[in-house]
Amino acid sequence: MDMSTKGRALLKVIVLGDSGVGKTSLMNQYVYKKFSQQYKATIGADFVTKELQVDDKLVTLQIWDTAGQERFQSLGAAFYRGADCCVLVYDVNVLRSFETLNNWHEEFLKQADPIDPDAFPFILLGNKIDVDGGNSRVVSQKKAMDWCVSKGNIPYFETSAKEDYNVDEAFLCVAKTALATE
């Protein structure tokens, strides 16, 4: 039997963003195909795993959901180290959650301290595009994409954890981007 591990990969993914943007919901939709309207703040951090096939590789994503609420953030640098990808999430209906992306991005790089910060794979998700049929969004797609370009061409997806829109696509991109940078 072929005991080679060449065809496998374990990727550590960290999900960051303001409280309430839908980090836990995106993860639950992706891994369990479930959505709840009820808000339950994440405390500290927890991970789930999901296996997916990317070309000829079996990839296990170890997805770390973190707390957006400051008082529940108790993660040290050791937690971020060894990450293969960072998923930043904001809510397209909440300007503040977009404005804080710079802080999340900067803080992640500071803590994770990757060898080549400019090449580290990030993905940006603009979540809750379903709200009010898109009429209450305050951050345009262009504005988000400009931000992504300014950070070295970060891939961008608009998602709805509620309606399961673009969620699989976004996490497939996470896996591919992380693999490409390995």
Ligand code: GTP
């Ligand atoms: P913290 O754990 O505090 O950092 O928050 P979070 O980012 O994990 O947010 P969470 O997933 O708990 O979602 C917050 C609220 O937004 C919940 O009431 C969800 O039901 C709701 N929500 C999440 N994603 C969507 C979405 O795509 N559309 C809509 N309409 N509501 C969403």
Ligand code: MG
């Ligand atoms: Mg949460």
